Amino acid sequence: MAVSSKSAVAIHALTMLARWDDKSLTSAEIADSLRSNPVLVRRILGSLRVAGLVVSTEGRNGGWSLARPAGGITLHDAYAALEEGPLLASHPHPPSAECEVGRNMERLLEVEFRDAERAMAERLGRTTIADLVRQVLASERDLAQRAH
Amino acid sequence: MAVSSKSAVAIHALTMLARWDDKSLTSAEIADSLRSNPVLVRRILGSLRVAGLVVSTEGRNGGWSLARPAGGITLHDAYAALEEGPLLASHPHPPSAECEVGRNMERLLEVEFRDAERAMAERLGRTTIADLVRQVLASERDLAQRAH
DNA sequence: GATAACTGCAACCGTTGTGGTTACATTTTG
DNA sequence: CAAAATGTAACCACAACGGTTGCAGTTATC
Numbered sequence: 001m002a003v004s005s006k007s008a009v010a011i012h013a014l015t016m017l018a019r020w021d022d023k024s025l026t027s028a029e030i031a032d033s034l035r036s037n038p039v040l041v042r043r044i045l046g047s048l049r050v051a052g053l054v055v056s057t058e059g060r061n062g063g064w065s066l067a068r069p070a071g072g073i074t075l076h077d078a079y080a081a082l083e084e085g086p087l088l089a090s091h092p093h094p095p096s097a098e099c100e101v102g103r104n105m106e107r108l109l110e111v112e113f114r115d116a117e118r119a120m121a122e123r124l125g126r127t128t129i130a131d132l133v134r135q136v137l138a139s140e141r142d143l144a145q146r147a148h
Numbered sequence: 149m150a151v152s153s154k155s156a157v158a159i160h161a162l163t164m165l166a167r168w169d170d171k172s173l174t175s176a177e178i179a180d181s182l183r184s185n186p187v188l189v190r191r192i193l194g195s196l197r198v199a200g201l202v203v204s205t206e207g208r209n210g211g212w213s214l215a216r217p218a219g220g221i222t223l224h225d226a227y228a229a230l231e232e233g234p235l236l237a238s239h240p241h242p243p244s245a246e247c248e249v250g251r252n253m254e255r256l257l258e259v260e261f262r263d264a265e266r267a268m269a270e271r272l273g274r275t276t277i278a279d280l281v282r283q284v285l286a287s288e289r290d291l292a293q294r295a296h
Numbered sequence: 297g298a299t300a301a302c303t304g305c306a307a308c309c310g311t312t313g314t315g316g317t318t319a320c321a322t323t324t325t326g
Numbered sequence: 327c328a329a330a331a332t333g334t335a336a337c338c339a340c341a342a343c344g345g346t347t348g349c350a351g352t353t354a355t356c
Contacts, residue, residue: 003150004343005237008257012239016249026302033247034239037345042303059353062302075260087235087268089153091160091182092315099181101164104284109156112223112275120235120268127260136252152314174331185316190332207324208330240344 003083009034010044010078015132017054018070024063044082051081070133076124087120088113151231157182158192158226163280165202166218172211192230199229218281224272235268236261 013030027038027045034041045064048054055067066073090109095102161178175186175193182189193212196202203215214221238257243250 002152002231002233003236005240006343007236008238008253008261009240011257012243012249012253015253016247019249028302033244033250035241035244038303039305039347040345042305046304056303057353058303058351060299060301061354062352064303075264083150085150088151088155090156092153092157093183095160096181096183099164100288101160101167101284102181104287105160105163105280108280108283109159112272113156116223116268116271119271120264123264123267124260132253132256135256136249139252140248154314176331186332187318187334188316190334194333204332205324206322206332209325210323210331212332 003079003087006044006047006082007075007079009036009041010048010082011075011129011132013041013045013064014048014053014066014070014073014078014129015136017064017066018073018129018133019136021066021070024057024065026063030064047081048078051077053077053081066129069130071128071130073129074125075127075129076121079121079124086113087117151227151235154192154195154230155223155227157184157189158196158230159223159277159280161189161193161212162196162201162214162218162221162226162277163284165212165214166221166277166281167284169214169218172205172213174211178212195229196226199225201225201229214277217278219276219278221277222273223275223277224269227269227272234261235265 012034016030016033017025027041030045031038031041045054045056049056049067052067053073054064056062056064090106090113095105097103160182164178164181165173175189178193179186179189193202193204197204197215201215201221202212204210204212238254238261243253245251
């Protein structure tokens with residue numbers, strides 16, 4: 001378990017905002033669904049706001065809503081808004097330049113790791129929040145049908 | 149920076165073992181190149197041994213060597229030997245089943261995250277330790293040539 | 297204008313993982 | 327036996343995470 005659950009929480013929240021995009025949701029409502037804490041939710045949504053994915057309004061009847069259509073927000077957008085820096089960490093400190101391998105390793109690894117990250121980012125970028133809402137609605141439809 | 153630098157250290161060590169595979173290397177020699185500590189190196193190489201990537205011999209003149217040809221060891225092998233569990237963490241605890249989104253999110257996210265991880269793993273699996281040794285040797289050759 | 301319902305934010309807390317280190321038992325070679 | 331190596335356990339400082347309390351600021355409603 002390397003990457004924190006912040007991205008999962010963010011995607012969950014974004015999906016809720018997209019599912020009920022006729023109104024705005026409060027951090028308390030989202031926290032209820034997550035079985036978590038309003039402050040935690042506001043922290044994460046705050047990062048999403050900085051990234052331009054959501055907007056918030058203060059005061060009574062305030063809350064959160066999407067800043068743009070759910071079809072234009074990918075899972076990678078959420079990930080990138082929360083996780084900074086490279087996914088795969090290189091050496092904790094520069095290796096020895098006296099060693100034939102040491103003086104080349106950092107540079108070579110950087111290329112490999114960057115490509116690996118890009119592969120993951122590309123995959124996350126293929127799914128949008130709108131896709132998830134569609135899947136949620138489809139699941140609920142199936143569930144209702146099976147109840148007969 | 150989400151994934152620890154253990155994988156980077158492991159790949160560095162494996163590349164050294166492959167570069168000088170006529171002899172065995174000690175944890176102290178590898179630690180020198182990493183500017184790190186022999187105990188740390190033994191810890192990480194210990195995991196690689198469990199994964200069947202390297203072998204060690206105790207006692208005087210002991211040390212470490214590859215358990216199989218460097219062309220058959222990929223960067224993903226090293227990564228998998230050290231990092232356990234999913235890369236992308238899902239919810240810290242199960243969301244509310246009362247929420248239409250909550251009761252579907254975990255299952256949907258698991259698919260997305262697993263696919264993203266697989267994309268990264270696939271990329272890491274394309275490069276072998278032998279590839280890195282070749283690149284190190286090529287760099288050194290260029291460097292020597294440029295010295296004229 | 298007071299009150300209620302929100303966001304925004306700072307300050308903590310306990311837990312976990314990381315990188316690093318010391319110390320020591322064990323194994324093997326010279 | 328002595329030297330050189332692995333194998334481990336124990337510990338430390340640090341950072342991040344998930345969570346929580348408390349409170350200031352903002353806004354709609356009565």
